[in-house]
Amino acid sequence: MSLLKLATWARLKSPWIxxxxxxxxxxxxxxxxxxxxPRFDVERFGILLKPSPRHADIxxxxxxxxxxxxxxxxxxxxxxxxxxxVIAVGACAIGGGVFQNCYGVLGGVDKIIxxxxxxxxxxxxPDAIIYGVVKLIEKVTKGG
Amino acid sequence: xxxxxxxxxxxxxLFKKPVTVKYPFKRLPVSPIYRGKHEILRDRCTGCGxxxxxxxxxxxxxxxxxxxxxxxxxxxxxxFCYQCEDVCPRGAIRRGKDFELxxxxxxxxxxx
Amino acid sequence: MSAIDLIIGxxxxxxxxxxxxxxxxxxxxxxxxxxxxxxxxxxxxKALSERTFVQDIYLAERICGICNVVxxxxxxxxxxxxxxxxxxxxxxxxxxxxxxxxxxxxxxLILGVxxxxxxxxxxxxxxxxxxxVVMDLVEIITGNRVMSAYNIIGGVRRNISDFExxxxxxxxxxxxxxxxxxxxxxxxxxxxxxxxxxVGYLSRARTLALGAVGPTARGSGVEIDVRAEEPYAAxxxxxxxxxVYNEGDSWARLMVRIDxxxxxxxxxxxxxxxxPSGPVKVPVPEAAPRxxxxxxxxxxxxxxxxxxxxxxxxxxxxxxxxxxxxxxxNIPAVCEMLKGGYIADIPVTLVxxxxxxxxxxxxxxxxxxxxxxxxxxxxxxxxxxRK
Amino acid sequence: xxxxxxxxxxxxxxxxxxxxxxYEHIAEKKAFxxxxxxGSLIKALELLNKISGGEVHLTSINGADLGERxxxxxxxxxxxPQKIRVLVKTRLPKDDxxxxxxxxxxxxxxxxxxxxxxMLGVVFEGHPRLERLFLPEDWPEGVYPLRRD
Numbered sequence: 001m002s003l004l005k006l007a008t009w010a011r012l013k014s015p016w017i018x019x020x021x022x023x024x025x026x027x028x029x030x031x032x033x034x035x036x037x038p039r040f041d042v043e044r045f046g047i048l049l050k051p052s053p054r055h056a057d058i059x060x061x062x063x064x065x066x067x068x069x070x071x072x073x074x075x076x077x078x079x080x081x082x083x084x085x086v087i088a089v090g091a092c093a094i095g096g097g098v099f100q101n102c103y104g105v106l107g108g109v110d111k112i113i114x115x116x117x118x119x120x121x122x123x124x125x126p127d128a129i130i131y132g133v134v135k136l137i138e139k140v141t142k143g144g
Numbered sequence: 145x146x147x148x149x150x151x152x153x154x155x156x157x158l159f160k161k162p163v164t165v166k167y168p169f170k171r172l173p174v175s176p177i178y179r180g181k182h183e184i185l186r187d188r189c190t191g192c193g194x195x196x197x198x199x200x201x202x203x204x205x206x207x208x209x210x211x212x213x214x215x216x217x218x219x220x221x222x223x224f225c226y227q228c229e230d231v232c233p234r235g236a237i238r239r240g241k242d243f244e245l246x247x248x249x250x251x252x253x254x255x256x
Numbered sequence: 257m258s259a260i261d262l263i264i265g266x267x268x269x270x271x272x273x274x275x276x277x278x279x280x281x282x283x284x285x286x287x288x289x290x291x292x293x294x295x296x297x298x299x300x301x302k303a304l305s306e307r308t309f310v311q312d313i314y315l316a317e318r319i320c321g322i323c324n325v326v327x328x329x330x331x332x333x334x335x336x337x338x339x340x341x342x343x344x345x346x347x348x349x350x351x352x353x354x355x356x357x358x359x360x361x362x363x364x365l366i367l368g369v370x371x372x373x374x375x376x377x378x379x380x381x382x383x384x385x386x387x388x389v390v391m392d393l394v395e396i397i398t399g400n401r402v403m404s405a406y407n408i409i410g411g412v413r414r415n416i417s418d419f420e421x422x423x424x425x426x427x428x429x430x431x432x433x434x435x436x437x438x439x440x441x442x443x444x445x446x447x448x449x450x451x452x453x454x455v456g457y458l459s460r461a462r463t464l465a466l467g468a469v470g471p472t473a474r475g476s477g478v479e480i481d482v483r484a485e486e487p488y489a490a491x492x493x494x495x496x497x498x499x500v501y502n503e504g505d506s507w508a509r510l511m512v513r514i515d516x517x518x519x520x521x522x523x524x525x526x527x528x529x530x531x532p533s534g535p536v537k538v539p540v541p542e543a544a545p546r547x548x549x550x551x552x553x554x555x556x557x558x559x560x561x562x563x564x565x566x567x568x569x570x571x572x573x574x575x576x577x578x579x580x581x582x583x584x585x586n587i588p589a590v591c592e593m594l595k596g597g598y599i600a601d602i603p604v605t606l607v608x609x610x611x612x613x614x615x616x617x618x619x620x621x622x623x624x625x626x627x628x629x630x631x632x633x634x635x636x637x638x639x640x641x642r643k
Numbered sequence: 644x645x646x647x648x649x650x651x652x653x654x655x656x657x658x659x660x661x662x663x664x665x666y667e668h669i670a671e672k673k674a675f676x677x678x679x680x681x682g683s684l685i686k687a688l689e690l691l692n693k694i695s696g697g698e699v700h701l702t703s704i705n706g707a708d709l710g711e712r713x714x715x716x717x718x719x720x721x722x723x724p725q726k727i728r729v730l731v732k733t734r735l736p737k738d739d740x741x742x743x744x745x746x747x748x749x750x751x752x753x754x755x756x757x758x759x760x761x762m763l764g765v766v767f768e769g770h771p772r773l774e775r776l777f778l779p780e781d782w783p784e785g786v787y788p789l790r791r792d
Binding site: 024025026027028029030031033034037038039097098099101102103122123125 | 300302303306314315318319320321322324365380381384385388391401402403
């Protein structure tokens with residue numbers, strides 16, 4: 001098995017996530033956190049919540065990107081090591097949700113960084129977020 | 145040294161049934177009135193556009209298909225508040241229970 | 257020795273939200289704190305005055321994802337206050353039930369996060385496992401785990417059936433003794449006491465002068481609780497006495513939250529027993545029937561929340577909508593608490609006031625396409641300015 | 644309690660005399676609204692502080708630009724001993740938006756005044772640090788988002 005396939009296999013088995021809040025109202029963040037607690041427990045898939053972008057494979061981004069958070073999310077994206085993926089969680093991260101035409105909000109993370117999986121919902125249930133991660137793993141194995 | 149009171153809890157947890165619901169293999173029951181993906185009943189819809197006007201997230205747009213006008217719901221923007229279901233005079237939008245809506249591309253979040 | 261600047265945030269593991277504090281450090285002791293907030297600044301109040309009253313309820317709900325029921329409750333009461341609408345008694349009881357359920361889930365959440373920041377992960381997992389019980393109850397009644405969308409102007413959206421009442425009673429029974437167990441743990445456990453007792457102390461006089469609210473104030477002996485003094489919803493028929501601790505440190509503030517969760521269970525049970533039957537909604541005019549100003553003060557899980565609406569006759573949009581959220585009032589208090597403490601105590605002190613920065617940064621800003629010509633110029637000016 | 648309102652009305656009347664432009668007790672809103680002249684706002688706040696023996700809680704300062712030539716500032720105050728809600732209102736003409744800062748009387752006003760200044764452009768004289776609070780760094784000077792114009 002070539003080294004790259006081994007590396008990809010290992011990376012898929014335990015993807016580490018970093019949760020970045022770009023101006024969210026907290027409900028998506030709490031649902032991401034709820035996915036880590038005993039009832040939904042994503043650690044079964046080896047998913048750990050890592051504090052720094054250096055250790056993260058997947059960026060779970062919540063919140064309609066506010067004007068000041070835009071540069072920060074860009075910097076965090078550039079700091080993450082290369083095989084990186086982005087999941088946009090919640091209506092705000094996908095298209096700005098309720099805050100679409102507010103000034104302070106740029107609306108939608110895909111305006112700043114490329115997004116791999118969109119998880120709609122306001123807030124999406126913890127199992128919908130897990131479904132999003134499963135879809136991402138599916139996309140990576142198929143897409144290579 | 146007095147035993148910390150949490151030790152009893154930790155000990156008794158060893159024998160309890162685990163709380164974790166193994167999600168992809170076993171589904172969690174969803175409440176009967178859960179607000180998931182909508183169902184647009186085309187036959188009832190008269191294309192009045194009330195839902196598009198009231199939507200707080202501007203997620204509903206009206207589109208002419210064939211000769212009649214129907215609502216298109218962009219699930220990416222939608223906040224699943226179901227104000228459209230309340231305001232529709234014909235009851236053409238009904239709530240569904242499906243919450244597994246994650247998708248790769250932004251395009252297929254549009255609900256015809 | 258000149259103080260060094262230690263910048264924490266905006267993306268930091270200890271803080272669940274983007275906010276930035278610049279600490280002036282002398283050795284290990286924090287000398288001065290300068291909060292730099294505004295990262296969650298979405299410009300909600302301007303948007304609130306650009307949308308109709310019905311849409312405002314959904315926008316107000318998303319000011320803070322955790323205490324969203326209280327934001328809709330206050331928004332709805334403020335608008336009813338301005339319109340002069342009387343809400344049926346059953347609707348007021350239902351509002352109180354969902355309001356108290358939301359407080360329980362918010363308190364359990366922050367108690368868990370406090371344990372996690374103390375490094376006590378088992379307790380964090382236990383708190384959040386029990387919190388799921390409350391989330392299921394909210395889902396059964398309102399249809400969504402978190403965003404309840406339950407209160408509307410003139411009443412409540414859905415009635416509650418007997419099946420749901422029995423579900424609530426069964427679940428609350430088991431919650432009560434779990435919480436008594438946690439209270440015993442918080443009282444006796446050496447780790448919790450070592451990490452929390454006299455950390456972030458604030459005297460009663462200073463707390464009152466700095467205008468702190470909610471558990472932050474009640475932890476220092478200031479007995480202000482809107483539910484007790486200015487009863488709203490069904491609190492005039494279900495009497496409530498404020499939970500006050502006088503120690504004034506992080507431990508006291510966390511204990512106030514545990515006791516309040518126990519109180520919430522009693523309130524819900526009383527509400528369920530005394531709930532009258534009757535209508536749940538009242539028809540409401542689309543536009544404002546009179547030019548008036550309405551305000552409503554309620555007790556959010558984090559403290560006193562104020563919504564203030566100016567409505568003009570015949571218009572379906574508010575002229576001015578002002579929201580003053582609890583965390584915003586607690587910021588001067590938390591800066592005072594952090595001074596004199598150690599760097600290691602910063603997360604525990606910060607979490608003891610239960611900061612919710614998405615609440616704080618909801619202030620208004622210019623709206624892009626509200627159609628007014630002048631507004632567009634300001635925005636285009638902004639774009640040229642940024643290039 | 645309800646019987647406190649007339650007592651408060653009396654003390655306000657003989658203390659402020661002509662500066663008290665108007666007052667009413669709105670039973671429906673369970674609040675006492677006092678419209679005070681601009682110059683004597685601080686005197687009114689000090690009076691409330693004295694009546695309640697220092698046990699006063701400043702809930703918020705709300706600025707509102709109602710579109711005419713005037714702006715309205717509302718001070719939401721809660722008196723702990725008397726347990727009544729007092730709204731002290733003043734009107735500021737739009738051409739000179741200056742008023743004395745209440746930070747000395749009620750330290751809690753420090754953030755509220757910064758926000759009203761940032762959003763509506765009201766200058767609070769004597770405020771220790773009247774700076775920007777929420778707006779991004781690159782927001783141009785002189786543009787006050789909450790103004791009607």
